[in-house]
Amino acid sequence: MSDAQTLMARVSDTALQKVTRLFNASIDDIIAELLQNARRSGATEVAIDTIDDPDLGAAIQFRDNGPGLADPQSLLTLGASDWTHDMQANEDPAGMGFFALAGRHARVIAQKRGTQTAYVLDIAPTALSGDVPITCKEIARDETGVTVIFAQLPSENVAAAARTAARYALIPVLLDGHPVDREDYLDGAAHIEEWKGIRIGVYRDRDPKYHHHHSNANFHGVTLTVPLPHLSQVNHVSFHAVIDVQSCAALQLVLPARKDVVRNAFLVDLQQEIMRIYFRMLKDQGQHSLRFEDHQKAKALGIELLPAMARLRQFSPAHADPDSNIYTELMPLSDDAMVFAGAEAAVDEQNFARALAATGQGASVFDPQPAFVGYDWYDALPVLEVTGYALAIGETQTVYSVGGAPPIIERPDRLLVTGKLQSGRDIAPWEAETDLILFAEADATLIDEAVLCLTPTSPATHNDLVTFFTNALFAPCYDADAGSYDAQLQWFTDEAEDEVIRYLSTLEEVHLHQVERVIRRELWWILKTTSDIAIRIKGSEVQIDGLETAFARSAGEPATA
Structure with a gap:
C-alpha cells in the first residue's frame, strides 16, 4: 500500500470566472453592498449621484467619507477584506460585496489610507472574473474615502434602489444632494x-x-x-x-x-x-x-404562566355553508357549564340546537375548544354528546342513530334527541324533547336526501322550516359552471318550499305555490298592487284578462271603462 497523503481544501482557479453568478449585478445589489462596505470602513455619510461621465456615459457615482483603502488588492480579492479586528468579530464580513459590480464597467478613486494620495482603478466588465488585468495608478490627490463610478443601465431605477438600501441603514445617505428618508426597523413594535x-x-x-x-x-x-x-x-x-x-x-x-x-x-x-x-x-x-x-x-423554558382564561363561546350550531356560521362572544363559565362534543354534520347540530332551545339550557352549553385540553378547568367540564333520535307514534317508540333515517311516515306524536353526558368517568343518559328533526346522512346536501319529521303540535311555520332546511343542508358549489351563490340559494329555497308544502299539505298545493311563485317573480314587479288580473290556461293557450288595464294604471293613465 502507498503512504497516506495530506490534502487541503482550496478554491479552484476557475471559481473566479464564475463570479458574475454570485450576484446578479442589479442596481439594488450594487448599492446595498457598497453601502455595507462604506459603513464597515467607518464612513459616516454616503452620497449617491447620477452623473454623465466622459468615459462611461450615464453613470452612478457612489462616494463615502471613510478612511479609504490601505491596500487596493483587498478590494479585488474574493473573500478577503481589510476590516478591523472588531468589525471581523462583530459581523463576520465575507469580503464579497465589491464583486456585486462584476459585469459592469467601473472606476474606483480611493484615498490611500493616511496619506494625501489616491488610488485610481479602471475596472473592465470582465475584470472581476479574472479575465483581464486591472490597472491601479497612484496619484497625488487629496481624496476622501472611496468613490465608485459605474455605468448605469437603461431603465434602472436608482432612486428606488437608494431608498431601499438606505431605509434602515445606520448611516445617512444623500441622493443627488437630498437626504434619503431613514427609519428605525422596529418602529411601532409593542x-x-x-x-x-x-x-x-x-x-x-x-x-x-x-x-x-x-x-x-x-x-x-x-x-x-x-x-x-x-x-x-x-x-x-x-x-x-x-x-x-x-x-x-x-x-x-x-x-x-x-x-x-x-x-x-x-x-x-x-x-x-x-x-x-x-x-x-x-x-x-x-x-x-x-x-x-x-x-x-x-x-x-422556565416561565410559569397561569392557566388560560376559563372562557368559551356559547354553543352555536354549525351551518352546512361554513360562511354562514355564527360565532358567539366569549363568556365566563356558569356553574352548570358543559361542552357540546360537536357533530359530524351540520344537520345534527341544527337538530340539537332546536332541542336545546326547548330545554332552556342553552346558556349552559359551550362550544368545544380542543386547544385547551390539558388545562384542569377544561378537563373537568362535563361533555355532552348526541347519539341518536327517538320517534314515538302512539305507544311505539323507535330509536335511530345519528346519520340514520326512518322511512317516510306519518307525523310522530313525540320526538326526542338522545345522548350522553360524561363527567370524568361518570356517564349519564341525556335527552331533550323537540318538535322537529331533519334526518340526513353527514354528506347530504340535497332536499331529497333528507327526511323531515314534525310533531302535530309544532309551532314551526313554512318560513321556519325553509330556514331550517337551508341552515342544515345548503352548501353552495363554487365551480365556475355552478351558477352564482344567489342563484344556487334561490334554487335550493324554492325546492325547500315545495318540500315543506308537500309535507304539511298536498301535492296540489305544491303546484299552486309553484305557479304563484312564478307569477310573483316574473310579473308582479311590473304591475301595481291594485291590479285585478285573471289568467286562464287551456291546453296550450293562455288567456289573460285585465292586463291592459293594469299596464295603463302602472303608467299613470286613467283606466278605460
Whole structure:
C-alpha cells in the first residue's frame, strides 16, 4: 500500500470566472453592498449621484467619507477584506460585496489610507472574473474615502434602489444632494428587548406597523426573511418577532447572496429567546388564551404562566355553508357549564340546537375548544354528546342513530334527541324533547336526501322550516359552471318550499305555490298592487284578462271603462 497523503481544501482557479453568478449585478445589489462596505470602513455619510461621465456615459457615482483603502488588492480579492479586528468579530464580513459590480464597467478613486494620495482603478466588465488585468495608478490627490463610478443601465431605477438600501441603514445617505428618508426597523413594535447584539421587536397581529414589514430581519440595512417563531393564542392577539442586528457575528448570512440566514446553533438559541420574550410578556399581562401545549413550552423554558382564561363561546350550531356560521362572544363559565362534543354534520347540530332551545339550557352549553385540553378547568367540564333520535307514534317508540333515517311516515306524536353526558368517568343518559328533526346522512346536501319529521303540535311555520332546511343542508358549489351563490340559494329555497308544502299539505298545493311563485317573480314587479288580473290556461293557450288595464294604471293613465 502507498503512504497516506495530506490534502487541503482550496478554491479552484476557475471559481473566479464564475463570479458574475454570485450576484446578479442589479442596481439594488450594487448599492446595498457598497453601502455595507462604506459603513464597515467607518464612513459616516454616503452620497449617491447620477452623473454623465466622459468615459462611461450615464453613470452612478457612489462616494463615502471613510478612511479609504490601505491596500487596493483587498478590494479585488474574493473573500478577503481589510476590516478591523472588531468589525471581523462583530459581523463576520465575507469580503464579497465589491464583486456585486462584476459585469459592469467601473472606476474606483480611493484615498490611500493616511496619506494625501489616491488610488485610481479602471475596472473592465470582465475584470472581476479574472479575465483581464486591472490597472491601479497612484496619484497625488487629496481624496476622501472611496468613490465608485459605474455605468448605469437603461431603465434602472436608482432612486428606488437608494431608498431601499438606505431605509434602515445606520448611516445617512444623500441622493443627488437630498437626504434619503431613514427609519428605525422596529418602529411601532409593542415591545423591544436587546439580546446578544440583536434588538428583538415584538408586534401583535393588530399592530398596523407590523403589516408594513415585507421581511423580519435587518442586517445593517440589508433586509431579509429568516425563520423566526410566532406565538398564536386561541382568543387573543398573536405575537410576531422582527429583529434588528446591531453587533452579532454569530448570526451569519448564507454566502454569497446574503439572502438567507445560516441554520446554526445560534439561530436555535435566538428562536428560543424570542419564545421566552413572548411568554414573559404574557406573564406580565396576566391573562392569556394559549394552547395547552404552548403553556407547557413556557414551563419548559422556565416561565410559569397561569392557566388560560376559563372562557368559551356559547354553543352555536354549525351551518352546512361554513360562511354562514355564527360565532358567539366569549363568556365566563356558569356553574352548570358543559361542552357540546360537536357533530359530524351540520344537520345534527341544527337538530340539537332546536332541542336545546326547548330545554332552556342553552346558556349552559359551550362550544368545544380542543386547544385547551390539558388545562384542569377544561378537563373537568362535563361533555355532552348526541347519539341518536327517538320517534314515538302512539305507544311505539323507535330509536335511530345519528346519520340514520326512518322511512317516510306519518307525523310522530313525540320526538326526542338522545345522548350522553360524561363527567370524568361518570356517564349519564341525556335527552331533550323537540318538535322537529331533519334526518340526513353527514354528506347530504340535497332536499331529497333528507327526511323531515314534525310533531302535530309544532309551532314551526313554512318560513321556519325553509330556514331550517337551508341552515342544515345548503352548501353552495363554487365551480365556475355552478351558477352564482344567489342563484344556487334561490334554487335550493324554492325546492325547500315545495318540500315543506308537500309535507304539511298536498301535492296540489305544491303546484299552486309553484305557479304563484312564478307569477310573483316574473310579473308582479311590473304591475301595481291594485291590479285585478285573471289568467286562464287551456291546453296550450293562455288567456289573460285585465292586463291592459293594469299596464295603463302602472303608467299613470286613467283606466278605460
